[in-house]
Each structure stands twice: as structure tokens, then as C-alpha cells.
Amino acid sequence: MATPVHTPGGSPLPVPHHGVGNSTGTPVVAPTRSAHTKDVASSSLGTFGVKSGLAQMLKGGVIMDVVNAEQARIAEEAGACAVMALERVPADIRAQGGVARMSDPKMIKEIVDAVTIPVMAKVRIGHFVEAQILQAIGIDYIDESEVLTPADNEHHINKHPFKVPFVCGARNLGEALRRISEGAAFIRTKGEAGTGNVVEAVRHQRAVMGEIRKASVMSEEELYALAKDIQAPFHLLKETARLKRLPVVNFAAGGIATPADAALMMQLGCDGVFVGSGIFHSGDPAKRARAIVQAVTHYNNPKILSEISEDLGEAMVGLTIDDSLKGGRMASRGM
Numbered sequence: 001m002a003t004p005v006h007t008p009g010g011s012p013l014p015v016p017h018h019g020v021g022n023s024t025g026t027p028v029v030a031p032t033r034s035a036h037t038k039d040v041a042s043s044s045l046g047t048f049g050v051k052s053g054l055a056q057m058l059k060g061g062v063i064m065d066v067v068n069a070e071q072a073r074i075a076e077e078a079g080a081c082a083v084m085a086l087e088r089v090p091a092d093i094r095a096q097g098g099v100a101r102m103s104d105p106k107m108i109k110e111i112v113d114a115v116t117i118p119v120m121a122k123v124r125i126g127h128f129v130e131a132q133i134l135q136a137i138g139i140d141y142i143d144e145s146e147v148l149t150p151a152d153n154e155h156h157i158n159k160h161p162f163k164v165p166f167v168c169g170a171r172n173l174g175e176a177l178r179r180i181s182e183g184a185a186f187i188r189t190k191g192e193a194g195t196g197n198v199v200e201a202v203r204h205q206r207a208v209m210g211e212i213r214k215a216s217v218m219s220e221e222e223l224y225a226l227a228k229d230i231q232a233p234f235h236l237l238k239e240t241a242r243l244k245r246l247p248v249v250n251f252a253a254g255g256i257a258t259p260a261d262a263a264l265m266m267q268l269g270c271d272g273v274f275v276g277s278g279i280f281h282s283g284d285p286a287k288r289a290r291a292i293v294q295a296v297t298h299y300n301n302p303k304i305l306s307e308i309s310e311d312l313g314e315a316m317v318g319l320t321i322d323d324s325l326k327g328g329r330m331a332s333r334g335m
């Protein structure tokens with residue numbers, strides 16, 4: 001492992017390997033829940049190093065949104081590296097409206113009991129009590145997510161005091177580094193969840209990668225100015241420029257609906273993908289889930305991609321992202 005980075009919380013951050021995902025085409029073996037829980041439990045501090053290291057185990061994988069134990073089993077059988085337990089997938093949150101909150105702990109526990117892979121669950125932005133509850137029930141990761149209705153329009157959760165690792169969304173480099181400075185051990189680009197439209201996921205991934213490329217050739221004086229400009233902590237920006245990538249694992253999310261979408265995001269440099277509505281709003285969820293896992297493994301092989309894209313049944317109906325988007329732009333929540 002390379003030289004550790006120090007976060008504002010003071011814990012060392014293991015530097016991820018360069019390169020993305022699983023470019024060898026070797027299937028990713030999902031870590032088990034017991035491995036995860038033991039790692040966190042064995043660290044009395046829940047240090048940033050341990051928390052961000054856990055996310056490294058998911059690289060090259062697909063994390064699937066599931067709303068019950070049966071969907072969780074389908075996801076696990078399809079090869080998901082983790083599941084995200086929530087009451088409604090983002091497409092349904094959009095369609096039904098209302099305030100979207102943390103799911104019922106009983107439902108989350110049923111999902112935990114149904115699978116051996118890690119289980120994540122969402123809290124509202126800024127809702128540290130929902131996070132305390134999820135930590136108390138032994139969830140593997142907390143997603144402080146813009147897909148739920150924000151609880152605080154100004155503050156994100158201070159994630160450092162928690163033992164459980166957090167993943168947070170970002171649309172650009174400044175947002176990603178602000179979340180890491182608050183203690184996020186895992187970043188996902190936001191995309192526009194629940195639309196089945198990959199365009200915003202592409203925009204956000206390109207923004208992060210493009211800003212990192214520019215930062216990587218800057219002098220220290222220029223990095224100070226850039227840090228001010230993008231409202232990012234200087235030391236995290238400097239470390240990102242040195243690494244030529246985010247200092248934590250970065251998955252893509254929001255609007256990924258086909259194997260080709262998943263492979264596109266991998267070729268754009270992410271470490272893995274989250275897929276929600278695109279699987280369980282499709283004609284054949286089990287088949288599509290398997291195909292998306294395969295696509296992330298073989299993202300650089302068009303021949304395999306063409307085979308796994310065949311005969312998948314109906315894809316979810318996608319939405320155009322404009323001012324009339326029902327539910328509005330979730331990505332602009334919590335900057």
C-alpha cells in the first residue's frame with residue numbers, strides 16, 4: 001500500500017491502487033458481510049484508513065438497490081458486490097413524491113439476513129440520527145443520499161465520529177473533496193437517479209476526471225487558487241493531483257440502465273457502478289442484473305458486451321432531463 005494520506009479527522013487514508021475497476025476481466029469476488037463487520041468491529045477507532053479500505057474491496061463491482069429480501073437474493077445471485085436497502089427505488093420516489101426517509105430498520109434487517117454480501121442503507125443528507133440508528137443495527141455502509149429528501153439544507157453529517165463507513169454523492173471534484181473532508185470513505189458520482197438516463201452520470205464522471213487531469217499538472221501556487229475556486233481543502237486537492245485520481249474509491253450512479261451504460265461509466269474511469277431503478281424496473285431483472293455485472297467485469301471487451309446485451313427484455317422507460325422532470329433534480333441537493 002502506498003503512503004497514507006491524512007484526513008482532517010487525523011486518520012491515515014490508504015491510497016487506492018491506480019487504474020480502475022477490474023480491467024483484467026476477472027470476475028470480482030464479493031466480500032462477505034462477516035468479513036466487513038469483523039474489519040469494522042476489530043477497529044476500536046473505526047479509522048478513516050479502515051473505512052476507506054473496506055470500499056476498496058468493492059472495486060470492479062455492481063451495487064444494486066433492493067427493496068426486499070427477494071430482490072436482495074436476486075442481486076446476490078447475479079453477482080452484485082453489495083446491495084443498497086431502501087423502501088422505494090429512485091424511479092418510484094420520483095413518481096410517488098412526498099418526503100423520502102431512511103427505511104424501516106425491520107425491512108433493512110430482513111435484507112441483511114437474506115444475503116451474505118455487504119448491505120448499505122440510505123440516510124437523508126444531514127440526518128445524523130438516522131445514521132446513528134443504521135450504525136446501531138450493524139449496517140455495513142451508510143449512503144448519505146440526495147435520493148432521499150434532505151433533512152438539512154446547510155450541513156452534511158460529520159462522518160468522522162462514526163465507526164461505520166459512509167458513501168456520498170458528488171457532481172464535481174470540489175463536492176467530492178468536501179465530502180471526503182467530512183469523513184466520506186467512498187464517493188459516487190451522482191448522475192440523475194431514477195431517470196434511466198445516463199447523461200448526468202456521464203457529465204459528473206467527466207467533470208471529476210477532467211478536473212483531476214487539470215489539477216495533476218498544476219504548480220502548488222495554482223493548486224492553492226484552484227482549492228479556493230472549487231471550495232475544496234487544499235491538502236486533499238494536492239493529494240488528488242499527486243495520485244491523479246480521487247483518494248477514495250469512486251463509483252458512478254444515477255441513470256445507469258443497460259450493460260452498455262455500465263461499461264461506458266467504467267471506460268470513463270469509475271471503479272464500479274450503482275444501479276437502482278434500471279434493474280427492478282426492467283422486464284427481466286435477474287437477467288439484466290447478471291448482464292450488468294458481466295458488463296462491469298468486461299467493460300473493455302465489445303465482443304462480450306455485444307453478447308451480454310442480447311435479448312434482455314424491456315429496459316426501464318427513461319426520462320428526459322429538463323425543467324419538467326418529475327421530482328426535480330436530485331443531484332443539486334446537498335452541495
Ligand SMILES: O=C(CO)[C@H](O)[C@H](O)COP(=O)(O)O
Pocket residue numbers: 064065084089090091143145147188190192193194195196253254255256274275276277278
Ligand atoms: O442513490 C443511489 C446510490 O447511492 C442509487 O443507488 C442510485 O443512484 C440509483 O439510481 P438509479 O435508480 O437511477 O439507478
